[in-house]
Amino acid sequence: MPAALSRRQFALSCAAVLGARKGLSFATREVHVGLDPNLEVGLIQPELHGQFAEHLGTCIYGGLWVGKNSRVPNIRGYRQAAIEYLRGLVPVLRWPGGCFADDYHWRDGIGPAEKRPRTVNSHWGNYVEDNSFGTHEFVELCRLIGAEPYITGNVGSGTPQELRDWMEYCNYPSGSSLSDERAHNGSAQPFGVKYWAVGNENWGCGGQMTPEEYAHDYRRFTTYLRGFGDTKPFLIACGPSGNDTHWSRGFFDSMRRLNQVNGFAMHYYSRGLDNATRFTAEHVREQLGSFAAIEKAVVQQRALMDGYDPQRKIGLLIDEWGVWDRISPEEEKRYGRLWQQITMRSAVAAALGLNLFQRQADKLVMGNLAQMVNVLHAVLLTDEEHCVRTPTYYVFEQMKPHRGKTEIHTENPDSASPEGLSISASRKENELVITCVNPQLDQALKVTCLLGAAKAAGARGRILHDPDFNACNTFARPDRVVPKDLPVEAGGSRVALELPPLSVATATVRLE
C-alpha cells in the first residue's frame, strides 16, 4: 500500500460507491487514488507524444502538402492551417512510411521539383506521385512545426549504400559531394537528423523476412551508418507486431553487437469492428480493452529486452499505434486511403494510450500515433480548404503539460480493469499534472487523489467529453467536441475531480 493512502482510504477506494447524481441517468462511483509525488517512475520523454506521416492517401499530398500554387492558403506549399495547429504540438515526426518507406528511394525527392521523377506508390493504390514532397520539404515541415525529424530508411528494396548516402546527404556539414549537393538544393546547413529507422515492418511489407534474416540485414546496414557530422544517429531496429516475442528473441539472438541498436520499435494497432461513426457500445468496449493488452506488451517486451540489455541502453518505441477502424470504401474514395472519422471514442483511446506510455515512462522512449493527418487515427482531417482538429488533437493538446516531467507512482484500485479509471501523473518542481480517463459508457467517476505528504495549493482543469461515443468534428461542424474548463478541488493533501462517462480530464496542480 502506498504511503499516500491510509488503510481506510484504500478500502474505500476499492468499494464501488454507487449513487445516482441528480438529473443524470448514470451512477457515480468514487475512486481514491494514491499518488506519491516523491516516488518517481521515469522521465516522460516528449517523444512519447510523437506523430507519424506517410505517403499514403491524403496524409502528405492534399493534406499537409498542397503545393505552392494551391488555392488552399499555404506557406510555401504547406497547408497553413495545419502548420498553425501542429506548431508546438508534435515533438517528433516519423516519415516517409510505413510500408511506403521500403519502396522509397530518397534521390527521387531532391532537386528541382519539375525534374523529379514520377513514381508509383505501389503499396497504397498504385497512384503516381510527383515527388514534390521529399527530404528538404520534410525537414522544413519539421522546422515549421517544431518537431524532431525521424526518417525511416529503405531496407526491403534498398541497399546499405543508399541509406548511408541519405544520412551523409542530410547530416554531413560540407565539402563532400553529397553535402554540397544538399547545399546546392537549398540547405547549406546540415539537417542534423538524429532518428533513423532501418526498415519498417520487415516481418511484413518491409521484405517478409524472418527475424534472423532481418538481423543479418540490420547488421550490414548499420555498419555503415556511423554518423556524419555532429549528429550521432539513433538507430532504430524493426520490432515486433504487437507482442510477438518470437520476432524479438529471434532478432536479439542474432545480433552479435548490441551497440548497433539504439532503439527497438514495436507496432500495435487497436482494431475497430465497424466504421468509426457506427460503433456500438460493445465495439467501444472491445477496442478500448486493447490498451490493457498494449501495456502488458510494453512490460513484457521490455522484460525480454532486459535479458539482453540489462542496463537499458536500447530504448523501446511504439512507432505506430492508434485506432484502426473498419474503413468505409465511400469515405476512402472521397478522402483517400485509410481515411476514417475520429470520434469521442477515438479520443478516449488516444488518452488511454498516452496514459499507459507515461505510466511506463521508464520502459518507453518514443510513441508515434498513426497517422497525423487524414489517415487512421488522425489529429487533423482536411478536405479542400477545410482543416478540422479531431477530438484526438485535443487529447494531445491537453496532455502536453506532462512532457518533460517525471512520471510518479500511482496506486489506482481500478488498474486491473480495462474498463476502470486510467490515470497518469507527473511532476516537475512544484507542478503536478494528472490525467484521468473514464472509458466507461454509463458510469461517472469521482476521483480523489491523495497526495500523502505533499500539499496542493491550487489547481486548474480541462476536460474533453461528449456523451455520444460516435460524436465527431465534421467539416460542417468542426467544434462539436472541444475541451472545456473543469473545476478541480485542490487543498491539503487531496485533489478531486469528476469525470462523466467517456471523458478525459487533465488537472494541473500547484504544490506548496
Ligand code: AHR
Ligand atoms: O499506418 C499504416 C500502415 O500500417 C503502415 O504503412 C505500416 O507500417 C502498418 O502496417
